Amino acid sequence: MEHASRPRDIDILLAKYAESHQNQTNELIHFVCIPAIVFSLLGILWAIHPVVALLVVLGSLYYYLKLSRPFALGMGAMSVLMLAILAALPEMTVLPVSIAVFVVAWIGQFIGHKIEGKKPSFFDDLRFLLIGPLFVLSFLYRRMRLAY
Incomplete structure (x- = not known):
């Protein structure tokens, strides 16, 4: 008797995340706002100290x-690009720009969920804060016909 293969954790998490991201407008908002949030969060951490940002990147990459x-x-490639941009910015601009982008991007996210009519996934499970970027990346991977 042959057993069906068990779904991978990533497939289960992406499917669960997708449940509250069916509206095309909400998806488009997420495609802009999630990378902006990641960049701004790294910027806030970078302003504390670049090593702090790097440690958070390494921890998330491990996950x-x-x-x-x-x-x-x-995500490693995106993180390197984002950290390189942060390193190139004038030091005094990193924190204010990051805070402004963070606030505007989160407002966008909540507008998207208001349009969707469903609460953000991370309200049920904080892991979805790390799955959101993979949700966006999954669309790029599928478009480029890359397996994940």
Whole structure:
């Protein structure tokens, strides 16, 4: 008797996340706001100290690696790009720009969920704060026909 393969954790998490992200407008808002939130959060951490931002990136990459190597590679590339941009910005601008982007992007997220008519996934499970970026990345991977 052959057993069906068990769904991977990443597939279960993405499917659960997608349940509250069915509206096309909400999805589009997320495609802009989630990367903006990641960038701004890294910027806030960078303003504390670049090592703090790097440690958070490494911790999140460890989690992503446990879920999916291809996603970990994609998030690693995005993190390197974001940290490079932060390193290139004038030091005094990093914190105010990051705070402004963070606030505006979260307002966008909540507007998207108001349009969707469903609460954000992370209200039920904080892991979804880390799954959101993978949800966005999954669309890019599917468009590029990359397995995750």
